[in-house]
Amino acid sequence: MVVMSATTLGTLELAALLTVARLGNDAYGLAVRRDLTERTGRDYSVGAVYTTLQRLEDKGFVTSRASDPLPVRGGRSRRHFTLTGAGAHALREAERHTASIWGGIGTSIRPEPA
Template structure:
């Protein structure tokens, strides 16, 4: 089972495509849904998802033009997409026909 934040992180990876790494994932979540999550939370989740095989990571460009440490780029795997699909389908079934407000 995927937790809520795990789903959000996976969605961020898809959104960001090639440019998904710790800092951008965090920024994307903040901008999209106004949830200011700590950078530690992002990496913890990312690591967990990688351990489960739902995403994979590689070290980015070894000679970047900007300053600072090398990025660690994250990409969702096929398994990850399937898990995301499953979780959302379940959720949608639960929401079906429920009216709020």
């Protein structure tokens, strides 16, 4: 039996959570979006990225804080995101699920290593 819980992540949520984990202190919306675009080849809108990060925060996988206002942003702050313990747990669970799904797939299907 598979229990569907708040730890279930969508594709973009998983990608965004990994990006936050990877960028560390530099994980603010614009940087997350650029990293996602580079790695996935898809052009996500700014609104879509923030909606996803907000959902992750609502689930407790990240926390956010506002930086000081910056002139280049028209006097607005950057919103930095940080991985929480629950978020790290969710990533481990997602990796385990993925490995379980890929298990038993022949080498002809498996993607080439990067």
